[in-house]
Amino acid sequence: MSSNQQIHQRRLAAASRGVGVMCDFFAERAENATLWDVEGRRFIDFAGGIAVLNTGHRHPKVIAAIEQQLHRFTHTAYQIVPYESAVSLMERLNALVPIDGPVKSALFTTGAEAVENAVKIARAHTGRSAVIAFSAGFHGRTLMGLALTGKVVPYKSGFGPFPAEVYHVPFPAGPQGPSVAASLAALEQLFKSDVDPARVAAIVIEPVQGEGGFNVAPAALLSGLRECCDRHGILLIADEVQTGFGRTGRMFAMEHYPVQPDLIAMAKSLAGGMPLSAVAGKAAIMDAPAPGGLGGTYAANPLAVAASHAVLDIIAEEHLLERSNVLGARLTAFLESRRAQCPALTDVRGLGSMIAAEFADPATGQPSAALAARVQQAALARGLLLLTCGTDGNVIRFLYPLTIDDAQFEEALGHLDAALAQAAQALMQAA
Structure with a gap:
């Protein structure tokens, strides 16, 4: 050794x-x-x-689920030959997310993929291109994820240029940070000085910032964002990659708030250490991309899907x-x-x-x-x-x-x- x-x-x-x-x-x-x-x-x-x-x-139940799946098959590419376990997992996620009405899901591999696909879905649904995120937020290491991320060193240094039409407003973090009123005012100023709200597809926010310092979004901020999105036809995307699956004491952190998002991106503890992510949201929004517009070779990996079923069972049991x-x-x-x-x-x-x-x-x-x-x-x-x-x-x-x-x-x-x-x-x- x-x-x-x-x-x-x-x-x-x-x-x-x-x-x-x-x-x-x-x-x-x-x-x-x-x-x-x-x-x-x-x-x-x-x-x-x-x-x-x-x-x-x-966890013994996760190990058992993966072992059982190993004896059946390890890969078909879901978008080539699908399988029931992925369908039933999406059914479970649709029932769990704090979004009223018909809900649909799509499975991917990483958190960054989930965030990027949420943006793609939002753009397809709205026909708009601009996206707004927050200072100190973290949304992944791919180029769109980095564009959304609100911290330069070490994530963005040397990797530009980044995708266009991504804008940032201050996050009301802690006693030294801006107030909720100041953050919402900055959003309104952004609409006046930088981007027409009629061109904005989505606002992306972590209910609790992860890399940014575990800053909890005040309820008034989420309520203000929901009102703003409804007023301008913008989608609200909750990045729950780090906050999901019990970390905040609820299945999803958005359950702590009086408003609902249109889309939720999730990953990390979804599959107990196996690579799996997902986007869930209102069915009409999730169906906006044409067939073939979403997917990935390893998306909905059957071993990860099996692990995820076990994870959901463990959380409940x-x-x-x-x-x-x-x-x-x-x-x-x-x-x-x-x-x-x-x-x-x-x-x-x-x-x-x-x-x-x-x-x-x-x-x-x-x-x-x-x-x-x-x-x-x-x-x-x-x-x-x-x-x-x-x-x-x-x-x-x-x-x-x-x-x-x-x-x-x-x-x-x-x-x-x-x-x-x-x-x-x-x-x-x-x-």
Whole structure:
């Protein structure tokens, strides 16, 4: 068995540096919320493959579903020879999404594909071309996804030009961000100065921004956007790639709001680690593209579809929506209780188990990526995997499997407690 260092040297020689890698160790096996590296070290996984593993690593029901499908067939290309399991999955998704009336779906492979196809569907339905997104939003690494994304470094640097007719307005993020009124006013100003609303096909928004820092969209913002879309014949697209399938304590984050989107893009935890994404929406809108206008060679991969059926069963049978709220409340209470001892921890926010901790320099109030990284590295040294995010890189997000048991969750909080204390002590010494 090769050591971590040996594989690391091979990776540097073989892999493009453009794919950034956080850890300097390599996974050997995983189970629920635990990872082991090639040298046998154990880690508690609060990264979840970037929100992909709401049902944990290798859930027995997911494994069984994939194994059963392996004995039937692994690929036909759904758009060549379809299969019932994909049809029944779309039926299940249509029944789950918070959209009234007849709903239809289309299956794809990645989150970026789902977002791009939602834009294609919106353009086909409206006959319009322009799209509006938000600052600090993240919608994928393809060119249209990057055009929609509201953060330059590292995602957009060096990759332009991007597709035209994509516009951004400010997102009302946190106490230092613009107000909802200011965001909606910026949208109206955009209509006056940059794009006629009659040319806008869709407004795309994450109900809770992922890479942007787990910023929760205020209800007033979604209500204002819905009114604006209805007034101008614009479609409202909810990017639920990171927020879906129980992460916020509901199946979809849009269920927290008093309005509904026209289209929902989903991926990540849809299939328990298998590559699968989808767009669901009002049937009349989803039917706008002509036959052949949507698809993909690996779209609706049968192994991923089988896994997704298992994931939906697990969420219902193991009451993971309730579990998400319980764990999120426990984590939030813990973080709030540590703010006095760790003054660099300036904000705790989120919905359900989509929780974030924000860090800033107590002396200046300025966002501090260094402090967030210090906590992340201290936790990693204790065997706890955490991810950072945010426009300034100063936010730690928590993406543990919702299937984690209580004992391991408490163990993780112990590691986090020590990491926060270490960061606070270092800050005091520096002062």
